[in-house]
Amino acid sequence: MRILQLHCDYVAYKPKQRALKSVPELSEEEKKGSKLENAVIVFSSFEVGDNEAVLLEAIHAVKKNFDEVKAENLLVYPYAHLSNNLAPPSEAILLLNHFLKLAKEHVCKDAIKSPFGYYKEFELKCKGHPLAELSKSISSQKIESTAEKLGAEKIIVEAVKPGQELVSDSLKQEDKTKRYFKVMTPDGVMHDLDKFDFSEHSNLKTFYDYENKKVRAYSSEPAHMKLMREQELVGLEAGSDGGNLRWYPKGRLVKKVLEKKITDLMVDYGANEIESPIMYDFEHPALKKYLNRFPARQYIVQSDDKNFFLRFAACFGQFLIAHDASFSYKQLPLRLFELTRYSFRREQSGEVSGLRRLRAFTMPDMHTLCEDLTQAKQEFFNQYLLCVDWNNDLGIPFETAFRVQEDFFNENKEFYTKMVAHIGRPVLFELFDLRYAYFITKFEFNFVDQYGKATSLSTVQIDVENCDTFDLNYTNSNGKKAKPILLHASIPGAIERVVFALLELQGEKIALKQKPMLPTFLSPTQVRLIPINEKQRDYCEQALSELSKHGVRVDYDDRTDTLQSRIREAETEWVPFVAVAGEKELMEGKFNVSIRSSGRQEKLSIKELIELVKNETLNQPFEKLSLPPYLSKRAKYN
Incomplete structure (x- = not known):
């Protein structure tokens, strides 16, 4: 929504002819127009995405100015020329009517509006003080915190009768529901809450x-x-x-x-x-009806002269x-x-x-x-x-x-x-x-x-x-x-x-001094191969090939860091199976495998390690990890 406020000695307007065929015929009294003295005129453009929160923010700005300049009258003047992202006329007229209602309630009980959808002649004499000319642009996306404080609902409206309140059918019905x-x-058996014993059901x-x-926000990360x-x-x-x-x-x-x-x-x-x-068209008949019944907070996309919302x-x-x-x-x-x-x-x-x-x-x-x-x-x-x-x-x-x-x-x-x-x-x-x-x-x-x-x-x-x-x-x-x-x-x-x-479950484990880990089928690395020194390199290369071939997500810590630091890093990454090979393991054709879930260590051959992982991931989907299997080749993303 965009508004331009002018504090005037006087402002006068008179409707001349229709600009939109859809607007109703004016009464004889309305055709005469009006003249107000010591008035604030609020030129108003209603835009796509405007809602009650936007209107309340605008009313706040108007009231502040109206009180400061000590005006006596208020004229809301629909003025399309302030924006190139106008709401459809069917919605704009509802927004205008609701804006006037809010203005009467919060700013000036005798506030009036000029007719929507008509060409009008107007004349005004603007005062020359510092607050006589004020403009403001208000976006629904920039006032979420304000909307929360004001208790506003962010909604999409359907064009029905002029003067209808800007509230969805669903919200109206919900207010009536017990x-x-x-x-x-x-x-x-059904139990009243005040008579039910929650002592063994603390989470419930x-x-x-x-x-x-309904306290939704977290007090800490x-x-x-x-x-x-x-x-x-x-x-x-x-x-x-x-x-x-x-x-x-x-x-x-x-x-x-x-x-x-x-x-x-x-x-x-x-x-x-x-x-x-x-994305979908706001004006599609079925979608429009749905959005009026069940409002939601949408992203809006403009294409040519149409507005779409992201699903x-x-x-x-x-x-x-x-x-x-x-x-x-x-x-x-x-x-x-x-x-x-x-x-x-x-x-x-x-x-x-x-x-x-x-x-x-x-x-x-x-x-x-x-x-x-x-x-x-x-x-x-x-x-x-x-x-x-x-x-x-x-x-x-x-x-x-x-x-x-x-x-x-x-x-x-x-x-x-x-x-x-x-x-x-x-x-x-x-x-x-x-x-x-x-x-x-x-x-x-x-x-x-x-x-x-x-x-x-x-x-x-x-x-x-x-x-x-x-x-x-x-x-x-x-x-x-x-x-x-x-x-x-x-x-x-x-x-x-x-x-x-x-992840929150793992956070709870950490708080209890337990080892966190994702299910094996979800673990980015299921097996980490760590040689003690260069002599086990070929053995680890062979294991890397065999494990990969059998659908195990395996990587190889080929870096020259100490054995302790490499094992410690595997633990911080929650790797389910850390397989270490030294001279003894090489001679036995096995790995010394640390099993994270149990804390045990076992001597396992490559075949046994494959079977262990396969049993843990039985009937679960598999995807390859899109990182190099050699840790020395990996970038850090945190």
Whole structure:
């Protein structure tokens, strides 16, 4: 938004003719125009991306000036000539009306506006003091901290009636919704929070407290941020926007293996893998309707005369593909999957944090089209099991939250009891009386860190709205068109958050004086070969070749540093198997192998070492590390 404030002895205007066909006809009184004395006129251009936070910032500037110059009247004058990035007229008129409302509330109760979308003649006499002429440019991207303090919501609006408040349908409904928490134990009994004994479930209590208090920011740097730098995995990128990271070769390896693991899992589950654009048109009818219902913080891209937003999930691409596809009940459930690299969300500056909360992230996103609620519930349960297995396989502990509309819960209590019994521990339920979003139920698995923060990982949702919004249909058994029921699922959650959880777990181990390490299948180096001296070089070269040939990520410390320093460096890099060869090992045809997970040392041949690694990585994906196998040839990335 751009404003130009002039303090005037007087200002007068009169509408002449329409500039836009879409604007309404003026009343006889409005056609006369108006004249104000001792007035501040605020020439205003409303831009793409403007929202309530922007308007509040502008109102703050106007009020400050209005009070200082001791003006008596205020005129808001829509003026397109201050900007070349104007919001569409349908949105600008809503912004103007809301801006006037705020001006009446906070600056001058008798404030008026000149008509939007009309050519007008105007006359003014500007005072000559230092505060008589002030201009200001306000960007939503520069006032996140201000928006937080003011309690503003960052939203996208849809053109409906002039004068409509700048609040989304979803937020309005959410304000009316009554919500409360309960705990369900594995026996299916629901407990009031104040009567439940949390003494043996401290993480669940921490999770509830986090949900209730909603303190999102960390008071100190979380452990994973130090570890991701020390392990040469990930770095902050000063040349980009905050929350956009750079991945070094070792980090890219970890991320790529996780991406392959979830993609293989989804394809094996029966998902059709697709790829879709990263940007979408604000004015696409279905997308516009969706954004009005469920606002988000988007990056905005301008191309020619159109504005696009960068996707914050794979929903839009998959919905539009499903809209154009032909399928019947025989092909249901139909599962579409995409691993988005990347999804984008302009998180508030104070909430951006390492790998936990980003503005660009990798989201494995699956949507399932189901014939009816019975099929949808079965898919929901199956995908719930996938989420449980995924996190257990990686060793990530989690606390569960189900969020359910009350009526749906009461009709399907056994369905939830079955899922709670499966994990065998209490879970949190959030029940709400009115459906304020597109889902009637969903669950989230949350990782609770040592700082008392809970981070959502896995999630599945039953969506009863977007098949209508995006006009998704299938042919039923009677040969007629019918609406499916839709499931949203991200089995792991964002890949970055998986890495976050793994690193935070290692941070907790370090705090307990335990040895940190990633799962062997994720370790950038699985085996480190270290000769005591030059005499074992050929033996290590042979081992390097054999291990590599059998799909083991192995490197060779060929440097001339002391044996102790080379072993110490392998330990600081969390290498699972450190194989040292001296004269005795060379004669025996073995290595002295330090096994990090157990702390044991064993004498192993090359073949035995291969078998050991293969057993530890059974049924896990493999990728090569894009670094030289010789440590003397490697650059440092931290």
